[in-house]
Amino acid sequence: MVPTQERSYRALTVDTVRSAVEQLQYFEDVEQLQVSEIGDGNLNYVFLLEEPATGKSLIVKQALPYAKVVGESWPLTLDRAKIEYQSLQKAAEVVPNLVPVVYHHDMEMAYTVMEDLSSHEILRSALINGNQYPNLGKDIGTYTAQTLFHTSDFYLHPFTKKALVKDFLNPELCKITEDLVFTDPFFDHDTNEISDEIRPFVTQFWQDEELKREAAKLKLQFLTEAEALLHGDLHSGSIFVTANSTKVIDPEFAFVGPIGFDLGSFLANLLLNYLSQEAHMKEKADLQVFRDFLSDTWKQTWETFATQFLELCKTKGHFTFSSIKGVAEEFVDKVWRDTLGFAGCEMVRRTIGLAQVADLNTIEDAPVQIDLKQKALTSGAALIKNRNEIKGINAFLSWIQEL
Ligand code: SR1
Ligand code: MG
Structure with a gap:
């Protein structure tokens, strides 16, 4: 038939x-x-x-x-x-x-x-052009907290949750992510896009056994942890912005997976822009102001997410143990660690894998582009390997300063 x-x-x-x-x-x-x-x-x-x-x-x-x-x-x-x-x-x-x-x-x-959202601009190009959006962090924090809580076991009846898992299996698009984010960039795979100039650095990068072990753990989490209905591809090309409006588009990769994957995808794309601004921003003073905006955006995203998610667990949660002190808080701590690890994987894939980002690839000065790509790989690897050591938003903001 x-x-x-x-x-x-x-x-x-x-x-x-x-x-x-x-x-x-x-x-x-x-x-x-x-x-x-x-x-x-x-x-x-x-x-x-x-x-x-x-x-x-x-x-x-x-x-x-x-x-x-x-x-x-x-x-x-x-x-x-x-x-x-x-x-x-x-x-x-x-x-x-x-x-x-x-x-x-x-x-x-x-x-x-x-x-039609033509009145808006795609966040990726807006950030490359150095535009700031004061509501962005609060909006993405709200988007993630609300969509993820209301499709998680903290809120849904177990039957409804399992029906959701079934309705959003999305195996083919998950397989794209499993390959392009969690596998290919860690090996010499033909889907990767690696210039001759950066290949020696990447060849060294692939020798890091600890990195591969930790990436494998994150891949297994992506494959097995059905925490909530994810957007599944929450990078800065999936977000439209104006000065006072944020719209999240393109959730075709949606499936029930680990919550930190959405937050990590967003964080990674902020970080790639943060690094790339060294080339895009001509004035050093402007660079610092813009990087502060990106750091603040992430701080607001995380704090809005964590505050709203915990409040929802308290006020609307149906999970019996939600009322026990520390249960929801420890879950959010786990999401934090996962977010850092998934952000690291997304940074690596957007730098050497298929579907790279304009933030880095539009840098015309070749040696600068190579240098920043190496930084992106090193930073991504550090997030993957040190995700359990960077404890909380303030530790993370100090870590960013070292980039
Ligand atoms: C073949 S699809 C390549 C990438 O585009 C989408 O935006 C996803 O990020 C996917 O990995
Ligand atoms: Mg898309």
């Missing part, structure tokens, strides 16, 4: 995408829409549909049956579009102001119609 997906799926084009919004009766005249494909991610098509007469606009995001970043030789499940849609819906139950509004999802065609 032909699976439903294959029976009716067609890739949309700028000419056919109007059909995706016709039935919504959102626009006055779909024939008058201006359409452009604006996707710059690794996996999907993203169409922007604009109606000049009314000033209205929408986004149609469609999954392709392969990974766009590599091409048709890397087939990839269309199920990820449904996972993303369901994950956005779940997040909207608890943080509606921190995710885009979703108008429609078509399972067979694997597309979702959602709010």
